[in-house]
Amino acid sequence: MQGHRAVLIKDREEARRFMEEIGVDQAGYAYMEPKAVFRCIKLKDIPCRAANIIKQEMLSKGGEAAVKRDALSSVGHTDVLLMGTLKHYRLLIKKLKVQPFGLKQLAGEIEAILEGVDKKSFTIELHGGKTLELGNRTLIMGILNVTPDSFSDGGRYSDPARAVERALEMKEEGADIIDIGGASSRPNATIASEEEEMERVLPVLKELVKEDLIISVDTFRGRVAKACLDLGAHIINDIGRFQMDPTLLPVLAEYNAPAIIMHNRMQMKSGEPYEDLISDIIVELKESIKQAEDMGLKKEKLIIDPGIGFGKTVEQNRLIVKRLWEFKSLGRPILLGASRKSFIGHTLNLEVGERLEGSLAVAAIGIMNGADILRVHDVKETKRVAMMTDAVVRENG
Missing domain, CATH: 3.30.1370 (Ribosomal Protein S8; Chain: A, domain 1)
Structure with a gap:
């Protein structure tokens, strides 16, 4: 009995590996790889x-x-x-x-x-001289909400000393990036003023820049971003893809600072239905990429986030996770932020504090579908899932 089987070939590297196993003449690789x-x-x-x-x-x-x-x-x-x-x-x-x-x-x-x-690997030059290498393994972004009202951990880290302690704890658990947020974007939240946001974020950032950390600041405001970049933040994580504050993009261009641009219709096209979910999100992310390039901020400085939640239905969020690979069409690294979100709760009928396993399942599926960064609350557990999933996905080509 012979072990005949179907094989799944995702790219030219896998095609070459199959041909190497067969013993194909190397001269035939370039001719046959594109056909496979x-x-x-x-x-x-x-x-x-x-x-x-x-x-x-x-x-x-x-x-x-x-x-x-x-x-x-x-x-x-x-x-x-x-x-x-x-x-x-x-x-x-x-x-x-x-x-x-x-x-x-x-x-x-x-x-x-x-x-x-x-495209499998990216090198992003960060503000302040560091670099971010993506593609060799999945990076973990630890969420540090210094707010009293975030949907999952609101109030736990509003004390600056406790927030710094949590950031260092996440680093020990395996976080590659710490993402500090001072203005909650949970559903039905009243967004903090600029002054409140800076009062929450800057004291924590001032301490964390002394540590060996890559720090992202979750803000859509130009003034807040400028203050944070001046203190030493490396990345700005914008939930509004440059649409919520017209002063943000000029600041990023001036500092040549990298940005995560998240898709979000809640502020820009609230209530407008999607005609073709994935295509519509891609179009709107493309608009933001072009906007950045027109301002002088190169595409190579951008990371994309399809925006799990933020006005999308439970079914739409699941579809984004399932078809995440399609966002690779934009040629930029993909961040997936699904940790503890309501679509997991609705799918499993669980409250926020019980969504760990659902979040980890989404993390593994996300990695298999092309996620480069996972933005998470549960760093230690997600790090282990990412290491195991990476070992399966990235091994042997």
């Missing part, structure tokens, strides 16, 4: 005349393209699902670059998506 990796790309709202060219070209290269039923005779628009190997895409891109109807630009976007999903 299959990708599906969804294009949104393409003019039908352009979509028909894409379909014809993809079919002629040996791939496939799905369009709406009446696309051939329609003058409207259609989504397109491209299906093919890396070789098919290489040939398609080459041909689209000489086509009209905006297809040259679209070819560049397809190329960028393919590069993004294959």
Whole structure:
């Protein structure tokens, strides 16, 4: 009896490993690797005349393209699902670059998506001279809420001395980054004033910058960010993706400081329904990336967060976790912040203090689907899950 089986090949490295096991001549790697990796790309709202060219070209290269039923005779628009190997895409891109109807630009976007999903490592230069290496293992960001009203640990660390003690404890438990927040963004919260936020955050930050820590500050305000960067913070974690305070982005550009941009419709498009959840989030994150680049803050300084919670339904949050890998299309590191959140509570019918196992399950799924950073309350437990999951996911290519 032979051990015939199906195999799952996620990228060119895995394709090469299978060929090495077989004993393929090395000269054949470059030729065969692109044929072994299959990708599906969804294009949104393409003019039908352009979509028909894409379909014809993809079919002629040996791939496939799905369009709406009446696309051939329609003058409207259609989504397109491209299906093919890396070789098919290489040939398609080459041909689209000489086509009209905006297809040259679209070819560049397809190329960028393919590069993004294959990118495995990132080096981000932090404010203050440190660097953040992403991709070799999952990084753990420990949550340090110095607020009286955060949804999970509100009031526990509002005393600066206790907050510093907790930060050092999280470092010992395995945190790579400490994220200090002084203005609660929990549902129905009244957001603290700038003065309150700084009174809470700055005394803690002043002490923590003396330690060997990478420090992120969870703020959407330009004035708060400036004060924190002046004290030595390394990263700004913005829940509003530059939309909640127009003064934030100019500060980040001035300091050349990295930022985490989180998707959030609660402030900008509150109540507006999603037409296509993942695509809509990607579009809005792209808008923020372009906004940063236009201001002079390079894309390489940005980390994306799809924004678990923040006006999304329980089902939508679960879908984001399931399809997290698709956000790699943006070519930036992904932060997943799901720890103890209400979608876990609603799924398991558990209160905040009982959501550890659900949070750990989401953490493991997140890592398997491409998360580079996990923002968590339970550092020690999540660190262990991340180490085990990394050992499975990252070993052997």
